[in-house]
Amino acid sequence: MTTHVTEITSLAVDLIGVKKSYGRSVEALRGVNIQVRKGEVFGLLGPNGAGKSTLVKIMMTVVRPDAVAGTILGRPIGHLGKKSVMGYLPEVTRFPNYLTGRQVLDYYAQLSDVSASDRRRVIPELMERVGLSHRWHDVRCSKYSKGMLRRLGLAQSLVNDPELVVLDEPTDGLDPIGRRDVRELLTELRSTGKTIFLNSHLLSEIEMVCDRVAILNQGLVARQGTLTELTDHSVECHIKVDGDAAALTAEVEQQGGEIRDGMIVMTQHDGEKVNNMIDLLRGKGIMIESVVPHRFSLEDVFVQILGADARGLKTVEPGKTPPVAARPVS
Amino acid sequence: MTQVWSLIWDSFRESIDRMMFWVMVVLTVVLAAAMACVSFDEKGVNILFGAWKIESESFSLSNPDFSSFVGTIVVKFIADYYLGLLGVIVALITTAGVFPSLMTSGTVDLLLSKPMSRSKLFLSKYIGALTFVFLQSLLFVGLTFLVMGIRWHVWIWGYWGFVLLLVILFSYLFAFTALFGVMTRSSLTALLLTGVAWMVIWTPTAAADTLEAFRMAPGMTVNGEPVERSDEMGKWERVFRTASWFVPKTTDITEIAGQWVGAALFSDLLLSVSDSAPEQQRRDLEESREFESKVSPVDPLTSIGSSLLSEAVIVLLAMYQFGRRDY
Ligand SMILES: Nc1ncnc2c1ncn2[C@@H]1O[C@H](COP(=O)(O)OP(=O)(O)OP(=O)(O)O)[C@@H](O)[C@H]1O
Ligand SMILES: [Mg+2]
Helix, strand or coil, rough: CCCCCCCCEEEEEEEEEEEEEECCCCCEEEEEEEECCCCEEEECCCCCCCHHHHHHHHCCCCCCCCCCEECCCCCCCCCHHHCEEEEEEECCCCCCCCCEEEHHHHHHHHHHHCCCCHHHHHHHHHHHHCCCCCCCCEEEECCCCCHHHHHHHHHHHHHCCCEEEECCCCCCCHHHHHHHHHHHHHHHHHHHEEEEEEEEHHHHHHHHHHCCCEEECCCEEEEEEEEHHHHHEEEEEEEEEECCCCHHHHHHHHEEEEEEECCEEEECCHHHCCCCCCCHHHHCCCCCEEEEEEEECCCHHHHHHHHHHCCCCCCCCCCCCCCCCCCCCC | HHHHHHHHHHHHHHHCCCCHHHHHHHHHHHHHHHHHHEEECCEEEEECCCCCEEEEECCCCCCCCCCHHHHHHHHHHHHHHHHHHHHHHHHHHHHHCCHHHHCCCCCCHHCCCCCCHHHHHHHHHHHHHHHHHHHHHHHHHHHHHHHHHHHHHHHCHHHHHHHHHHHHHHHHHHHHHHHHHHCCCCCHHHHHHHHHHHHHHHHHHHHHHHHHHHHHHCCCCCCEHHHHHHHHHHHHHHHHHHHHHCCCCCHHHHHHHHHHCCCCCCHHHHHCCCCCCCCCHHHHHHHHHHHHCCCCHHHHHHHHHHHHHHHHHHHHHHHHHHHHHHH
């Protein structure tokens, strides 16, 4: 089914104020705003129970939201025409175990309205592409290993040549080679212009493939932006001195730094303060061994957000740009 | 349409993957084979291809009413025990898991993400179960029909109607299995609750029929005591009859089955073979035939029509439940 509608928006996913409670007690999403541009790989990060799966289930109409505004591929959530150009790999998949891998893909392709000729052409190709070798094509999927089922699931999500692919922890259960394969596949998909929405708590993975990320925590988006946007703010400078830095605590704190692991850490990206600190140290005749600028990894940002939250600091309200918390937790 | 077909086809593949289905197939074949071991000639019954012969006047080709006689007995037996009981129960057992297994996480997520509405998914699965039962009873009726025809020269064309009747009776009950399956996500619970529902919907028709029987048989006695007729009974009969309009009428199905095969009244049959019976027994039979002919026959259209309407209400309820919950 093709719909001839020109979409004015360049956003593949544009969701505003997504709310969802399970029962009275569990507020899984508390007003989430997510914007994903067309053709990018978007990573949704968050600790266990943050609401990541709930969000993608809402996108795929598996879960009904309490409140939502905005569009997916320019149409409201659940638009059937748009759903036929979306692919989805759920967190857990359970395939009919009386079907072979090939039959599984054929079944789901039929449900996605893929024509018979396309199915015949695409399915074997896709199975090879996700690393299911020829001899597994006609084996019942009840005989597949966990990783192979994950690969089959991934193939399933691509069987209708979707514009937007939503993957909930695609590399869960895969070996390192499998993970690398998936990363390569994602990069390849991006190069063909597909938009990819990826759920994961594997930060290194997200760092390797994603253009933009959002960090979800306790049902709210704590950060959203490109990788550089997220990590750029968060540069600190580590000054290593000869001798015990702890004796200088008072001076260091006055300059806006802190002592950590016997090192002086200037927690803000502020050249002037770093220079002042160096002047101060030199003035005292202290030997500086090294000055190392330290760019945060995504993990640092992630831990920082969780830490802020754990210490009861305010999580960002929907729609506001989050302030950069000053203090990473080590 | 592709979606509906592939869902129905999948329900079918799922069902034949079940052990229960093959048990049923084997039982059907065994029954048909057993029936094929019996044949009739001019002198009587011939069992196991001549291994054992029983001389009988009624059960022989020389009896002019032979075909309606044997056919009616066998078909009545099948109507009462296969159509009305065993076949339906087995069909319910094989299909009770349809909705609970559809709703397990990992299955339902994938299906709901496909471009079709939840009601389409639900109805396709529902129809899938009916189709499966249709094929199952087609096999049963087809095989037994052929055996009766080829071995006994009894061709009862109305017997094919049993296929449809079984599916209809099954669907009355499967509506409940679907509803309870969607609500509890457990096939066992759904099955047990369906049993309870079956008893509940059976009550009004059964009670009304019993009261009607009392009304029609003035001389009836229970334990030797004559039964008193009262206005009270008439009132209750009307109450139950009215209540029966709002539920699927499972008991009517076997009666309709009897009508469709043109089965003679059972007492007629007995009368036809009781020439040598004692006088008293014959009189009893004649009395009960008189009574049977007085009881108002079930009208298939109104009975099935009103039953399907109430089934539709239950299906809608199940569909609503299925559509509004989160997975
Ligand atoms: N069907 C459900 N019924 C009740 N509560 C639910 C349901 N699904 C999720 N939750 C709750 O909603 C919250 C968010 O769950 P969700 O699965 O979206 O988290 P997640 O970010 O995907 O976590 P993970 O990284 O472990 O997959 C959790 O507190 C969870 O307990
Ligand atoms: Mg999850």
